[in-house]
Amino acid sequence: MRALFPGSFDPITSGHQDVLRRAALLFDEVVVCVMFNPNKTGRFPVAERLDRLRAAAADLGNVTVDSHTGGLLVDYCRRAGIDVVVRGVRGVADLDYEMPMARMNRELAGVETFFIAADPALAHISSTLVTAMSRQDRVPER
Structure with a gap:
């Protein structure tokens, strides 16, 4: 069975990588796909996100x-x-966000949604947090 792991992956995080690796164990093939969300402003170009995803999935033979x-x-x-x-969920807020979309995907096209609970050690990680931390200016020494 083929599964789609969609997201903005802006940037890909260790949480995304964990969900991807676990999905690759469960499905015959996983397509990880950078999706365009008109409600989000991309921080990284799509080409860079694709390169990072390819690097993260390099050792997973059933992932494209x-x-x-x-x-x-x-x-x-x-x-x-x-x-x-396939959708990774960190907690109730993610599930509340994902459920209406899961219902709509099933209604529109019979596409089911498979939720993978985040590893508790990674559940606090988000792309927004990773980007904020990477842009954090260092306090100059006095």
């Missing part, structure tokens, strides 16, 4: 990397013959 910039996630799933979407 792709991007999708137009249309709904279910449009991509239909075109690629994918029936399952």
Whole structure:
């Protein structure tokens, strides 16, 4: 069975990598796909995100990397013959956000959503936090 692991991956985090590795153990093939979200401003160019995803998945023989910039996630799933979407959830807030989309994907195209609970050691990590930490200016020495 083929699964899609979609996201902005802006940037990819250790939490994303954990979900990807666990999904690769569960499905015959996993397509990790950089999706365009018009509600988010990208921090990194899509090409750079794809390169980082390829590097993260280099040792996973059943993972391919792709991007999708137009249309709904279910449009991509239909075109690629994918029936399952994989989503990592860190807690109740993520689940509250993901559930309506999961229901809609099932209603629109029969695409099921498979939730993978975040590793507790990584659940505090988000792309926003990683970016903020990487841009943190150092306090000059006095």
